Amino acid sequence: MKMDDSTRDLLLAVDGVTIDYGGFKALDGFSMTLQKGETRVVIGPNGAGKSTLCDTIIGRVRPSAGRVVFRGEDISQLPEQAIVGRGICRKFQAPGILSGLTVEDNVALAARRDRRWWRNLGFGIPAAERETVDRILEMVGLADCRHREAGPLAHGQKQWLEIGMVIATGAELILLDEPTAGMGPAETRRTAELIHSLGDSRTVLVIDHDMSFVEQLNATVTVMHQGKFLAQGDVASIRQNAEVAAVYLGHAA
Ligand SMILES: Nc1ncnc2c1ncn2[C@@H]1O[C@H](COP(=O)(O)OP(=O)(O)O)[C@@H](O)[C@H]1O
Ligand SMILES: [Mg+2]
Numbered sequence: 001m002k003m004d005d006s007t008r009d010l011l012l013a014v015d016g017v018t019i020d021y022g023g024f025k026a027l028d029g030f031s032m033t034l035q036k037g038e039t040r041v042v043i044g045p046n047g048a049g050k051s052t053l054c055d056t057i058i059g060r061v062r063p064s065a066g067r068v069v070f071r072g073e074d075i076s077q078l079p080e081q082a083i084v085g086r087g088i089c090r091k092f093q094a095p096g097i098l099s100g101l102t103v104e105d106n107v108a109l110a111a112r113r114d115r116r117w118w119r120n121l122g123f124g125i126p127a128a129e130r131e132t133v134d135r136i137l138e139m140v141g142l143a144d145c146r147h148r149e150a151g152p153l154a155h156g157q158k159q160w161l162e163i164g165m166v167i168a169t170g171a172e173l174i175l176l177d178e179p180t181a182g183m184g185p186a187e188t189r190r191t192a193e194l195i196h197s198l199g200d201s202r203t204v205l206v207i208d209h210d211m212s213f214v215e216q217l218n219a220t221v222t223v224m225h226q227g228k229f230l231a232q233g234d235v236a237s238i239r240q241n242a243e244v245a246a247v248y249l250g251h252a253a
Pocket of ligand 2: 050051052
C-alpha cells in the first residue's frame, strides 16, 4: 500500500482476509479500508459475506489468511473483549437491550466507562454521564420516552435505542448490520438522518440491502459477492455497474 495522503487518516484495513468454514470460504481474500470519520455502506446479495465481515472485525471469527488492522495495530487475533476495548462496537442485538429497564437507563449503562455496569445498577445516572445520555436520547429521537420501559417499545424505537447504546459506548468505529431490518420507509429515513447526524465524529460501517436507504446515506458503497470484493464507488456509479447488476440478478458468471 502506498503511503500517500489517502492513507494518512486510515482507521481500518481489512487486508486479504479469508474466513474458512470447513472448506467453504465465507470471506475469500477480501480487502477494504476505512478512513477516519467516513460512513461506508457494504452491500451484496444474501450470503455474500457481509455479516461475516462484521464478525471478523469484532473478533468473533478468526481469519485463516490476511489480517485486520485498526489504528495501525493487527487486531485479528485479539479476543472480542479486547477489540471492543480498542474502540470498535457492533450494534447490540435485541438481547442487548435490558427490557425491564427504562430507555435512559439502557443508554446510561452503555455509556458507563466501568463496563462492569451491573455494579452500578439502581444508583441512578451519575452527573458526569447525564449530559451524554441526554444528548444521545435527543439524537435517536427517544427523549420523550426516556422513562418508559424498553421492552414494550416499537420495533423501530428499539433499533434506535440499540444504535444509541452503541454511540454511548464512545466507540470510534461503529458496525451496523442491517439497522433498517423490519422498518417502514419513514423509520428508514429517520435512521439515515440519525447516521448522518454523527457527522465525521465517528466512523460507521453500515450493512444494508435497501437501496433507498443506501441512497439516503449518500456514502461510498462497497459491493461484496461470494466473499470477495466486487466493486466500490458512489451510489450512482454502483447503480450503473453492469457486474453489480448481474450479481443481483443472479446472472453472474
Ligand atoms: N458459522 C458458519 N458456518 C458455516 N457457514 C457459515 C457460517 N456463518 C456464515 N456461513 C455462510 O457464509 C456465507 C456468508 O454468510 P453471511 O456473512 O451471513 O452473508 P450475508 O451477511 O452477506 O448475507 C453464507 O453462505 C453462510 O451460509
Ligand atoms: Mg448478513
